[in-house]
Amino acid sequence: MLLVMEPGQALVMIDTPRLAREDTIIPNQLSEQPDSPYQPEYNWLYVYERQLFGFLEQWLRPYRHELIGEKGILCEALSNAFCHGHGKDPQKPIVIYIFEGKKGLLIRIKDNGRGFDVQKVFQQFCGNKQYYSTAGNGIRRMAESPRFGIFYDSSGSAFHLLYFYDGALECVPPNAMIAPESSR
Numbered sequence: 001m002l003l004v005m006e007p008g009q010a011l012v013m014i015d016t017p018r019l020a021r022e023d024t025i026i027p028n029q030l031s032e033q034p035d036s037p038y039q040p041e042y043n044w045l046y047v048y049e050r051q052l053f054g055f056l057e058q059w060l061r062p063y064r065h066e067l068i069g070e071k072g073i074l075c076e077a078l079s080n081a082f083c084h085g086h087g088k089d090p091q092k093p094i095v096i097y098i099f100e101g102k103k104g105l106l107i108r109i110k111d112n113g114r115g116f117d118v119q120k121v122f123q124q125f126c127g128n129k130q131y132y133s134t135a136g137n138g139i140r141r142m143a144e145s146p147r148f149g150i151f152y153d154s155s156g157s158a159f160h161l162l163y164f165y166d167g168a169l170e171c172v173p174p175n176a177m178i179a180p181e182s183s184r
Helices: 007-014 040-067 073-085 118-126 137-144
Strands: 018-025 094-100 104-110 149-152 158-164
Touching: 007 094, 007 104, 007 158, 018 040, 040 073, 040 094, 040 104, 073 094, 073 104, 073 137, 073 158, 118 137
Parallel strands: none
Antiparallel strands: 018 094, 094 104, 104 158, 149 158
8 A cells, every 4th residue: 555654653653663674785795596586687686685585484474575676566676676776786785674663664665766646656556657568577566465565765765564452444534545546
C-alpha cells in the first residue's frame, strides 16, 4: 500500500523504535556470486538482499518472496536506488536502516541521488497513466501489497517500508493511504 507520511510519523507508530541494523553497501565491494540469476551489474543485489533477509527473517519469514528476489519489494527499492538514484554507479553507497519497535518495523533505503517528485509519480500512478501499464512494476507491486506500507521521504531519495507485527495497517491514518483510481 502506498502511503504519504514522514519517517517520524512511522517511527511513532511502531512504538519505541530502536535502530536494529544499519548497513552501508557499496555495490562494487560486494563479492561476486557465480549462481546469481541477475544481470552482472546487479550481482551485488543478489548477494546483499539475501544477507538483509537473513536478518529480517525472524519477523518476515512468511513474506520472503514478496520482499526479495526478482519481483521483491526490497529488491526493487535497492535496484531503484542503484539505477535511478545513482545512475548505476557501483561506487556510490546505499544506506539501509532497520528500526524495530514494539509494534513493528521500519526499513529505510537511502541513496545519494537527486531524488524524484514523489507527488507527481504517485499522481501519475494513481491516474493509471500509460507508462504504468507497461513499466513501473516496482511501484505497482508496492501499491498492491496488503501488508506493507510504502512511502518515500519528501525529497524522493529514501524509500521506507512499514510493517506491523499484527499485520494490520489500520493504525495508519486513512488520509495517508493512496490507491490507484482503478481500485477505488
